[in-house]
Amino acid sequence: MSNFYKDFNNDYANRTTRVLENLADIRRDYEGNNSSSHKDKEQGDEATMNHSSGKINFRNNKRKTKIKAALKGIVFILVASLSGAATATILIEKKYAANFTEKPSYIPGGGIYTSGEPHQSSYSVIPKNVTNIVAEVVGPTVVGISNNADNFFDETINSYSGSGVIFASNGYIVTSYQVIQGADKVMVKLPFNTVNPFEAKVVGVDKNSDIAVIKIDAKDLPVARFGEAARVRQGDVAVAIGNPFGQEYGSSITNGVISSINRKVKVKDSSTGKETTYRIFQTDTEIYAGGNGGPLCNEAGEVIGLISSSINPLSGMNFAVSIDEVKKVIKAINDTVEDPRLGFGIEGATVDNVGSKAIKGFYVVNVIPDSGAEEAGIKNWDIIIEVDGKKISSKEEFMAMEDTFKDGDVVTCKVWRNEKVFDVDIRISEIE
Numbered sequence: 001m002s003n004f005y006k007d008f009n010n011d012y013a014n015r016t017t018r019v020l021e022n023l024a025d026i027r028r029d030y031e032g033n034n035s036s037s038h039k040d041k042e043q044g045d046e047a048t049m050n051h052s053s054g055k056i057n058f059r060n061n062k063r064k065t066k067i068k069a070a071l072k073g074i075v076f077i078l079v080a081s082l083s084g085a086a087t088a089t090i091l092i093e094k095k096y097a098a099n100f101t102e103k104p105s106y107i108p109g110g111g112i113y114t115s116g117e118p119h120q121s122s123y124s125v126i127p128k129n130v131t132n133i134v135a136e137v138v139g140p141t142v143v144g145i146s147n148n149a150d151n152f153f154d155e156t157i158n159s160y161s162g163s164g165v166i167f168a169s170n171g172y173i174v175t176s177y178q179v180i181q182g183a184d185k186v187m188v189k190l191p192f193n194t195v196n197p198f199e200a201k202v203v204g205v206d207k208n209s210d211i212a213v214i215k216i217d218a219k220d221l222p223v224a225r226f227g228e229a230a231r232v233r234q235g236d237v238a239v240a241i242g243n244p245f246g247q248e249y250g251s252s253i254t255n256g257v258i259s260s261i262n263r264k265v266k267v268k269d270s271s272t273g274k275e276t277t278y279r280i281f282q283t284d285t286e287i288y289a290g291g292n293g294g295p296l297c298n299e300a301g302e303v304i305g306l307i308s309s310s311i312n313p314l315s316g317m318n319f320a321v322s323i324d325e326v327k328k329v330i331k332a333i334n335d336t337v338e339d340p341r342l343g344f345g346i347e348g349a350t351v352d353n354v355g356s357k358a359i360k361g362f363y364v365v366n367v368i369p370d371s372g373a374e375e376a377g378i379k380n381w382d383i384i385i386e387v388d389g390k391k392i393s394s395k396e397e398f399m400a401m402e403d404t405f406k407d408g409d410v411v412t413c414k415v416w417r418n419e420k421v422f423d424v425d426i427r428i429s430e431i432e
Helices: 002-049 061-100 130-141 150-154 323-336 372-376 395-402
Strands: 105-107 112-114 123-125 142-146 162-168 172-175 186-189 198-206 211-215 237-242 252-268 275-283 295-297 303-307 318-322 341-343 346-354 359-367 383-387 410-417 420-427 429-431
Touching (some): 130 252, 130 295, 275 303, 359 372, 383 395
Antiparallel strands (some): 105 112, 142 162, 172 211, 237 252, 252 275, 359 383, 410 420
């Protein structure tokens, strides 16, 4: 751009110089004509005196008029040239400056391209597309599943490698049954967790629909939002996410469309002989290795299906169990599982009139292993006399208070031991 302006300015300066030189020549001619006009005036006086002789001398007024007109024209041209040059410069700079700038530079991490050097403040942001949005919304809820923790770090995929979707913040995950089938243990890697993988327990399975529910000991996890199968249309955008290694920003994401919404598959239970029909979605979205058990999402970031490899895919076709079927199986599994018992992890009885101060409260006769009470250092023969600021005088009062807390709560209790009273913080946890 700088070379362009330099050539333009040099050419403009040369033309201006030539105009000024011509103007100087005209000015000299004009001064010479003025001196001639004085002589003509004298001759004119003579002509007047010799009028009687019939000789007439005409003054040269026409030539002076032409010179003045020429000067005015040159001045007008000069002013017009200056104005035109300035206007052209502004227009060129505004309209064509982009053609002379340096090659745009890319600033990593933000999808930003800059015109020229990266430090310039002028930039354009590439808008997010559907895949970007779904990856940001659903990606953190997609976990890696394997039968061996080493597979996550070695990035090894075997028949037990797959993905899963967190659907409850306290560690419940839905996946494909084939991912965990026959595994001695089930390991789960969270994409946002850098610590060692969690060992999961199998809550329940439905072999016919190829769905399994597992649980890890974690809380406050991000949760995927389930959509509705009835709102899925043929031709809708479909985004599949798989994360067999449980890596942050390491998931495989592909997109396509819903090819068919009316596909149905009949599965016969080998043990009961009962035949069940399941609704599935067909999609042209490519599914990479380890994507089995991962979510199929719509463009709103809702899970509309669970990727299943139990239905043999055809060329260019993959299948996902409808989210409505997934919801039914999850509900059926939860209905058959008893709610876990939560508490301090203490068993005991009512006690009254103990010690020199006639202490009464909840007398500890057993501390359950791996419970919050054991972690806090509660011992047999301790007496709980206060829970969360409220005095306790019986076993019934203690159990009623225990039921008011939820998993993970830390409760301050006042304990009597050997004539001494002290405070202990006990965590509420699941009791086996």
